[in-house]
Amino acid sequence: MLTLLAAAASVAQAVPPAPPPPVIRTPAYRPHLVDFDSPSAQCGGRVVMPLTTVAPFTQVATIGGDPPRGYLMEFVIGADGRPLGITQRVATTTGTGYVAGSDLAPALSLWRFPASVAGARCTMTFTARAVPLDGAAVTDLYRVAALQMADTTGFQTLIRQIRKSGDCAGPGRPRMLLRAFIDDRRIPQTPGVPSFAVVSYDVDADGVPQQPGIVASDGNRVLEGAAADATARSRYVGNAPRTRCTLPFLRPATEPVYAPPMPPASAFREERCPQPVRWAQPLRQQFPQAFRRRAIEGWAIVRYDLAPWGATGAVTVLAAEPAAEFGEQARRMIAAARAQPSASGAQGCIARVQYRMASDDAAEDDAPPAPF
Incomplete structure (x- = not known):
């Protein structure tokens, strides 16, 4: 018996150990610059090229090895070639990495198509194109930073990458005593499209900027000249000279892009x-931020019911232009509202919500970009 046990033990020792499981390495998540491309649209079964386009803002996104997802846009061509009724959803034929597409609908609403396809229903896919932040062209970094398109975390990552060139940043960097600004009213602008310019310059021992020059811009020559002049008029605390400092200038989009005409009240009858409906508190109307950045106005028509105690219900968007986001914003506002109590409530109420840019709206709320 002992002999058999010894033999069994010997056989067990002779079996080689199982190989370790394979190590699966997943690509590390890294910050990227992400742009969206879409050269044409499918309208009524044929390819239609736009007459004019506006590029969506570049996004800063932290993604891994999966390619970024794209977005499918659906819209109708208006009589003037303007996309209307824009809706947006994730495209199922593209990647799976998450990248926000908040500026796609606003940018698309500024495109223009041939009037010959007015009334056609169209689809178009915005395909994402990503470049690692540490491999991006410095002019692209300047552009994204000047337009203030990154969130707080992404913006700081972006600025750290920019400050790797030159000796202006870091300990002992020049402290600004006076910053001169541009006069937005004197800068021409394409509606819906903000302009930017980034000035590079040196600072001498007396804190005076030297040799200002444009290193990145969207091509607005008037803004470039005003930015270089404002940089030369700025002043710093005198200390050790610095080279290759940069200062961004932004001319935000403030000229309103007017909404399409709103249907008359008779088009949607109340039951x-x-x-008027007496609200317990004033309605809290919030402009869709992505459209506000481009000063694009819109409207929405919403139907809703009222419970006797004042709560809203059955909130439904009946129409919205130029994009569904205006309708969704209005729907949330009505859903969160509360009316004064009544004996029997109400059915089929209609809310006509208009989103208009206030005078000097962007100038009041958008701070100028800080020095890089």
Whole structure:
């Protein structure tokens, strides 16, 4: 018996150990610059090229090895060639990496198509194109930073990458005593499209900027000249000279892009609803931020019911232009509202919500970009 046990033990020792499981290495997540491309649209079964386009803002996104997802846009061509009724959803034929597409609908609403396809229903896919942040062209870094398109975390990552060139940043960097600004009113602008210019310059021992020159811009020559002049008029605390400092200038989009005409009130009749509805608190209307950045106006028509105690229900978007986002914003506002209590409530109420840019709206709320 002992002999058999010894033999069994000997056989067990002779079996080689199982190989370790394979190590699966997943690509590390890294910050990228992400742009969206779409050269044409499918309208009524044929390819239609736009007459004019506006590029969506570049995004800063942290993604891994999966390619970024794209977005499918659906819209109708208006009589003037303008995309209307824009809706946006994730494209199923592209990647899976998450990248926000908040500026796609606003940018697309500024495109223009041939009037010959007015009324056609169209689809178009914005395909993402990503470049690692540490491999991006410095002019692209300047552009994204000047347009303030990154969130707080992404912006700091972007600035750290920019500051790797030159000796202006870091300990002892020049402290600004006076910053001169540009006069936006004197800078021409394409509606819906902000302009930017980034000035590179040296600082002498007296804190005076020297040799200002444009290193990145969208081509607005008037803005470039004003930016270089404002840089030369700025002043710093005198200390050790610095080279290759950069200062961004932004001319935000403030000229309103007007919404398409709103249907008359007779187009959507109310059922049984008091006029006017007495709200317990004023409605909290919030402009869709992505459209506000481009000063694009819009409207929405929403139907809703009222419970006797004042709560809203059955909130439905009946129409919205130029994009569904205006309707969704209005729907959320009505859904969160509360009316004064009544004996029987109401059914089929209609809210006509208009989103208009206030005077000097962007100038009041958008701070100028800080020095890089």
